[in-house]
Amino acid sequence: MNIYEDYLQPIRKAIAADGQTRTYSEFAGGNVRNKINLRALNEAMPEKRLLPSLEQFADAVGLKPDFTQKLGSHPDFAHLKHTEDTEEHYIVSMFVDVRRSTQLYGRYEPATVFVINNAIQRAAIHTALIFGGYIHRLQGDGLFAYFGGKNMSIKDAVNRALQFASVYSYFVKHDLKEVFEQQGIEQIYTRIGVDLGYDEDVVWAMAGIGEISEVTTFSLHTNLASKMQANAVSNGIVIGDHIKKEAALLQEFFTPVCLRTGKETDRYIFEIPKKGFRYTQHDFDWLKFLKKQDYIATDFSGNIQLKRKQAPAVYANSNNLAPIAVKSKPYYDF
């Protein structure tokens, strides 16, 4: 599945140019070079347009991204800004952490690292937008996003959050990893935590003062999402019990974290023993989940592929069916 190909190109180019331009940048001065790269980056990867490879993905999923949203403000609750009002409304919170070795900084010029950073972020942002997510904050290569809102059911929000988390994990685990491995940089992986707070669990309100303020959630479950992220394995996703509860058809993809670690103390991410409140955390088998999606096909070798909407004649060559098809020698006797 090459849906991120157009986001990987700028990374490859930046890496390829890295050593060769060192002399040039010494002459030109760091600032000039950074500007050149930023402009080139914006041309190669516009902020507010999906690149063609990801556009095909959005098309296959049947969703269109909303590019009007601003970083840090969920539009359904933006009206709370500079007010003392609060609102209770459900939300799915997600923390995506992209871990990579600090090797990258020692190895490449800052401008190259900048391009890599931006490409990874844009791939994340664009994918989140396809699934109707709201980017609340960017953190290095990672992000903190909300899914859901006033015009979306809880079930849809949960489902879309899981779709985003799965597709993005796939991107880092396969596509990005491959690019870096060719450079001898082995460690790059995601860890994702997701949780759902119901209306009664979540307060939306202003935080901060004046200009240094934002509308955000005050919720145990936003905190738990962040904590569960830290409990995920490399390229893993850990979700809270509310997510499991709202995803009735996805039960086969969840297993309590304690079954992986073998430690009963890992079963709950949060407990208030006096109240008898225990909240379970689960590993989410995102690859298995992804393989069941209508827009995903599994190929002859077991890799996942995009089920494009166009007729195969548009993008494929039947000569490539032959190596598999030639093994068939059909008969007829009915």
Place this chain on the structure above:
Amino acid sequence: MIFKKPTLFEKDFAAISDLYPKLRYSRDEKHKSWVISGELDICDATGLYWDTFQVLIIVRHPYPVHVPNIFERSTIIPRTEAWHISEYGECCLDIPHNLKLAFKRGMRLAGFMHEKVYPYFANQLHRLSRQGYAGEEYDHRFEGVMQYYKEELNLPTPILATQFIKSILDKKIIDRNSACLCGSGRKTKKCHLAVLHTLTELGEKVLRHDLVNFEQWEVSLAGNN
């Protein structure tokens, strides 16, 4: 909760779920079989997606003995004999002899799907894209069986085939070092020894069936002359 130990079929099914994630199975007690159903996505050798077939596969108990029956429930393949599919969508993947031998020699669900089912559907898509079939076809009905004897067993004439089948059915003891039945003048071990083993493996039921057909064929030929 009661945990039942998974059967061999269930274990084999679980093992292929990575490759065929959109298939599921159920048990049909009445017909003593497992029923696999769902979507089969076909991609080409470069991984590009082509099409999705709705399929139904009947695996009779005990597993893995019988060759499964497979039906296309979508109607992507034209329902004519020339497309190796019955009007009810039953797919004729291969000559039954080959399938039977494959299962006798240890083919399981994974091999069946990967070596027989997937290539059959990929081949249909190859033909649907106006390229014809990628490989060879068997002739239909008994002509296909004769083709099998000729191409796979090196028994090119009904007379030779009949002679070999009879020698197995009569349980004649064949000396590896004696002259081969086919009349080539070579020793059996340097000629049709493997074929004799294959015929034995096919079993009496198949051989008797083929024998009747070969004899009728000769009679009909004689009648035409």
